[in-house]
Amino acid sequence: MNEHTDAVRKDFKSEILDENISGSETYFRVKEDAAVRICDQLYHRMDCALVSIFATDRRKKEGCFRIHYLFSSENQLQNDRVQTANGFIIIQIDIAENAPHFHSVTSRVPAANWYEREIQDMFGLIPVGHPDPRRLVNFEDWPPKSYPLRKDFDIRTKPERVKGEYTYRRVEGEGVYEILVGPVHAGVIEPGHFRFSVAGEPVLNLEIRHFYTHKGVEKLFENITLDKAVFLAERISGDNSVAHVVAFCQAVEKIAGVDIPPRARYVRTILMELERLYNHLGDIAGIATDVAYAFGAAHANLLKEEILQLNEIVTGSRLLRGMNTIGGVRRDIGDKKDIISQKLSAFRNDFRELMDLLFASPSVADRIETTGRIYNDIAKGLHVVGPAARASGIDRDTRRDHPYAAYPDLKFKVPVLKAGDVNARTRVRADEVYESIGIIEQALSRLPDGDIKISVKEIHDGYALGYTEAPRGETLYWVMIENNRIERCKVRDPSFCNWLAIEYAVLDNIVPDFPIINKSLSLSYSGNDM
Amino acid sequence: MFDILKKTLKTGTVTVNYPKKPDIAPAGFRGRPEILSDKCTYCGECASVCPPGVIWLEEGMSEKTLTLSYCGCIFCGRCEEVCPEGSIRLTQDYELASKTKDALLTSTSRKL
Numbered sequence: 163m164n165e166h167t168d169a170v171r172k173d174f175k176s177e178i179l180d181e182n183i184s185g186s187e188t189y190f191r192v193k194e195d196a197a198v199r200i201c202d203q204l205y206h207r208m209d210c211a212l213v214s215i216f217a218t219d220r221r222k223k224e225g226c227f228r229i230h231y232l233f234s235s236e237n238q239l240q241n242d243r244v245q246t247a248n249g250f251i252i253i254q255i256d257i258a259e260n261a262p263h264f265h266s267v268t269s270r271v272p273a274a275n276w277y278e279r280e281i282q283d284m285f286g287l288i289p290v291g292h293p294d295p296r297r298l299v300n301f302e303d304w305p306p307k308s309y310p311l312r313k314d315f316d317i318r319t320k321p322e323r324v325k326g327e328y329t330y331r332r333v334e335g336e337g338v339y340e341i342l343v344g345p346v347h348a349g350v351i352e353p354g355h356f357r358f359s360v361a362g363e364p365v366l367n368l369e370i371r372h373f374y375t376h377k378g379v380e381k382l383f384e385n386i387t388l389d390k391a392v393f394l395a396e397r398i399s400g401d402n403s404v405a406h407v408v409a410f411c412q413a414v415e416k417i418a419g420v421d422i423p424p425r426a427r428y429v430r431t432i433l434m435e436l437e438r439l440y441n442h443l444g445d446i447a448g449i450a451t452d453v454a455y456a457f458g459a460a461h462a463n464l465l466k467e468e469i470l471q472l473n474e475i476v477t478g479s480r481l482l483r484g485m486n487t488i489g490g491v492r493r494d495i496g497d498k499k500d501i502i503s504q505k506l507s508a509f510r511n512d513f514r515e516l517m518d519l520l521f522a523s524p525s526v527a528d529r530i531e532t533t534g535r536i537y538n539d540i541a542k543g544l545h546v547v548g549p550a551a552r553a554s555g556i557d558r559d560t561r562r563d564h565p566y567a568a569y570p571d572l573k574f575k576v577p578v579l580k581a582g583d584v585n586a587r588t589r590v591r592a593d594e595v596y597e598s599i600g601i602i603e604q605a606l607s608r609l610p611d612g613d614i615k616i617s618v619k620e621i622h623d624g625y626a627l628g629y630t631e632a633p634r635g636e637t638l639y640w641v642m643i644e645n646n647r648i649e650r651c652k653v654r655d656p657s658f659c660n661w662l663a664i665e666y667a668v669l670d671n672i673v674p675d676f677p678i679i680n681k682s683l684s685l686s687y688s689g690n691d692m
Numbered sequence: 693m694f695d696i697l698k699k700t701l702k703t704g705t706v707t708v709n710y711p712k713k714p715d716i717a718p719a720g721f722r723g724r725p726e727i728l729s730d731k732c733t734y735c736g737e738c739a740s741v742c743p744p745g746v747i748w749l750e751e752g753m754s755e756k757t758l759t760l761s762y763c764g765c766i767f768c769g770r771c772e773e774v775c776p777e778g779s780i781r782l783t784q785d786y787e788l789a790s791k792t793k794d795a796l797l798t799s800t801s802r803k804l
Contacts, residue, residue: 386743393743393768457696464706478722478782484768492773493720519695 164188164249166208166235174200185416186249186564187627194255194264197231201253201267201274204233210251211236211545211558214638215277216652217285219313220256227257227287229264231274232627232640236563248564250627257287266292273545276658284311284380299373302326310381317378317385333359333367341673345374352687356676363672368665372690379692383651388414388488388621391648395639396483399655399689401444404430404437405632406639406689407486410651412566413628413641414488418621424568424610426490431568431605432502433482433491434630435598440469441633441684442549442591442598443513448681449588450520453529458520465513472505490615499606506599517592530584534667534679537582546663547656548635549594550683552578553586560631567630572604584682621646632656634684655689717784722767724785725760729800731779734758738771738780747771757801762788 167188171178177196182189192200204210210233218228231253257264266289268274278289279298286309289295297304303323309315333340338361345353355371379398383391395410396403408430415422447462470480476498477485485491495502520526536546541554551558559576561569577593579586625642635656642650660683667679708715717723734756736749746764750757760771760780771780790796 389741389770390743393766393770397766457700461699461703464703474721475718478718478720479767483766484722492769515699519699 164235166204166210166233167249167251169208170200170204170251173203184624184626187252188249189252189254191254191256194257197229197253197255198265198267198270201231201233202270204251204253205271208235210234212271212273213250213545213636214640214652214654215274215281216640216654217257217281217287217311218642218650219285219311221259222313224256226259227262227285229255229257229281229287230640231267232638234564236558250564262286263288263290265290268292268294272543273659276662283309285309286312296328299376301373302328310378315381317381328371330357330371331367331369335361337361338366345371352691354687358668358673358676360673363674365668365671365673365676368668370661370665372661372687375687375691377692380651380653383648386648388643388646388648391651392487393484395653396486398653398692399632399634399657399686400481401441402437402632402634402637402655402686402689404433404482404486405630405637406653406655408434408567409628409630409637409639410641411486411488411628412630413626413639414621414643415618416626416628417624417641417643418488418618420489420616420618422490423613423616425494425612426614428568428605428609429491429495429614430486431572432495432602433477433485434567435602435605436469436473436476437482438598438633439509439595440466440473442595443469445591445681445684446520446588448684449530449584449678450526452678452681453526455520455523455526458516458523458526461512461516465509465516468505468509472502475501487615489618490613492615494614496609499609502602503606506602510596510599513592513595521589521592527585529675529678530588530682532581533584533675534671534682535582536663536667538580540666541582541663544662544666545659546635547659548632549587549590550660550663551635552576553590554582555580558636560629560636564629568605569601571608572601574601584678587682625650634686634689635660653692655686655692657686657690661685661690717786719784721782721784721786722769723783724762724788725765725767725769725771725780725782727758727760727798727800728779728781731777732758732800732802733777733779734802735776737774737776741770741774743768743770753804755801755803757799759797759799761793762796762798763793 341358353374359367396407443466450458638654
């Protein structure tokens, strides 16, 4: 039972053209002009988070484009009553080729901002009424009327470069200066442009520009076979490999209608938590570095390295790659149970000692408390996800809210703090480290016997959603398969949601605190740019 | 401050003496794939499943050649998984740095 889908059915009876339920996903194809009202109601009245918007080119089969608004419907307390809901609601509208526009929902649901602009660039469908209709993914040198995700755009196309200009927002006034940072940065990180407007040290405005390394990953998915696509998914965001590949595999397994063996579900869970451990340690090390707490940084990096070496022993890869496949996992880890337990129990003690020292240090506290605050309403409006959201009082975690793999069988807490500053984000990660160790220990002690994979050969046509909670937050794959090939693969990396939050987090902070704020949000360029 | 010193002393030296002392990767490591020439039947199965496409089979007039480039290899081990003869396998070797791309090619061939 889902109260949210019931309410949509009741309130928009005459607007719904057809309905299709598949597992936890409920698809409503609705009249084009009703989409904004339905999204508005789902978001504002039912408190469903808008987790993605994406388009599909259905011109060949159905003679139109289709836009999908993806909402997450979860149990929640409203007016002192728990609403029963669990699943995803997908609102679909059809767009005719000769009228390639749709009504923007961004002014009602701010989280729609980048998705609508992405659709505009990749499909040439115009979000009418969008408050910021500039290009997002395609840069100004990309020729007009060239839309990479349309089916008639050949993957080998080498578009001619044209001249164009991108306009940044401007803050003007006496003593206001712009500081331009990037796209090329000093460290070995990826490219992104940050344009600060400052009056003295405090930041008045920050505008970010990304997608310098847009690689056309979604187009690439449509042009490779399923067994190869697994390895592409694994490499979209280098340090969130497992979360990505598992989300992809889960989507395909749902379409194929297969339940993977219980042992594989547990192995996947262990891998996903190992991934969280080394990511969180890396982030804590980075924050310690940026506040010049060199001792803490060195020890956090040492602990991260210990997990990476453990990963190598367990899977043959420091970044846990090559383990997942459609239908389960490729290698068993049963004989590694003891070494994982031993290492983790020592790791837990060392980590606790380090955190006690880190949080007791006045020089650390001075730099991270009240720094880079993201207020709850901003985080909610932008649909910030993962530890960054949980540090701003948003109690969401895909592992608990939409359970997958072995998570339904395991006990864990979801740490939530309210302050929304760098301190809260660091503490949420630290608390999650203990939970992850607990999850791995439970999974190891209950590891079921049996196979680690089942063979999935022919996959009938269909579509489904795969989701995981990556170290950075909710990761989504919407996959559509036709004739045993990928017709569409929409990837939603957590950083695509979280990047815009940095524009708010830095306001009223001083420029030297930007690196810490940036690190505390742990944003991926690669996962965002795709 | 005292706690920091205590932890520092307790931790001691953690760096290793690499490369003076070789650092051997654990068993099961996904390292440089090697082709066992005597077993290869040149069926091309590995070439067809290789995700980055860095294995290729050439059939000339007088010989067949199977070539693998370590340049784009992602060490996924699909070649090892599908090879019916067990003639390609991942090794524990990770020291692959080279000054030329040609040095990163490995191949086996058979006269027809």
